[in-house]
Amino acid sequence: MKKAARQYWLMKSEPEAFSIDDLERNRQEPWDGVRNYQARNYMRDGMRIGDGVLFYHSNCAEPGIVGLAEVATDAYPDPTQFDPEALHFDPKSSRAAPRWALVDVKFVRRLKRIITLREMQADAALADMALVRRGNRLSVMPVTPAQWKHLLALE
DNA sequence: GCCAACGTTGGC
DNA sequence: GCCAACGTTGGC
Numbered sequence: 001m002k003k004a005a006r007q008y009w010l011m012k013s014e015p016e017a018f019s020i021d022d023l024e025r026n027r028q029e030p031w032d033g034v035r036n037y038q039a040r041n042y043m044r045d046g047m048r049i050g051d052g053v054l055f056y057h058s059n060c061a062e063p064g065i066v067g068l069a070e071v072a073t074d075a076y077p078d079p080t081q082f083d084p085e086a087l088h089f090d091p092k093s094s095r096a097a098p099r100w101a102l103v104d105v106k107f108v109r110r111l112k113r114i115i116t117l118r119e120m121q122a123d124a125a126l127a128d129m130a131l132v133r134r135g136n137r138l139s140v141m142p143v144t145p146a147q148w149k150h151l152l153a154l155e
Numbered sequence: 156g157c158c159a160a161c162g163t164t165g166g167c
Numbered sequence: 168g169c170c171a172a173c174g175t176t177g178g179c
Contacts, residue, residue, distance in 0.1 A: 014165085033161095038175075059165045117166080135172040137164050 039140035
C-alpha cells in the first residue's frame with residue numbers, strides 16, 4: 001500500500017497557556033482545548049501521523065513561528081470536553097457523541113530564530129496563507145509544501 | 156432561515 | 168488595554 005504524502009500544518013498556541021518550551025520539556029502533548037469546527041476538522045479528518053507542524057506563538061509580544069513539531073497520534077476525543085472542572089468543558093458534548101477531537105503533537109526542534117508574523121505578512125510568497133489574512137482566527141490550518149519549504153528557508 | 160447580540164481571538 | 172473581526176447562539 002502506498003504511503004500517503006506527508007502534509008503540513010500550522011498550529012497556534014498562546015505561550016502563556018502552552019509554549020514551545022512546554023512542548024520541549026514534555027516531548028509530546030495532546031493539543032486540547034480547540035473549540036472551533038474548522039480547526040477540529042483539520043485535526044480529525046486531515047492530519048496523519050508524521051505530518052509536519054509549525055508551532056506558532058499567538059497573542060504575545062512577538063507573534064510568530066517558534067519551532068517544529070510532528071503529529072504523533074491519530075485523532076481521538078478531547079478529554080477536556082467531558083470534564084466539568086476543565087476550562088474548555090462542553091456541556092453539549094457527551095462520551096457517546098463527542099464533539100471535539102484532538103491529536104497529540106510531539107516536539108521536533110526549535111527554530112534558530114522566530115519567524116515573525118510581521119515578516120510573513122510582508123512576504124509575497126506567503127500571501128495565500130490563512131495566517132496572514134486580516135481578521136483570521138483559525139488556530140489550526142494547512143500549509144502547502146511550497147509554503148513549508150519557503151518558511152524553513154527563511155530560518 | 157434570518158440576524159442581532161454576545162463571547163472570543165489575537166494583533167497592536 | 169483596546170477593539171476589529173469573526174464564529175456561535177438563540178429569539179423570532
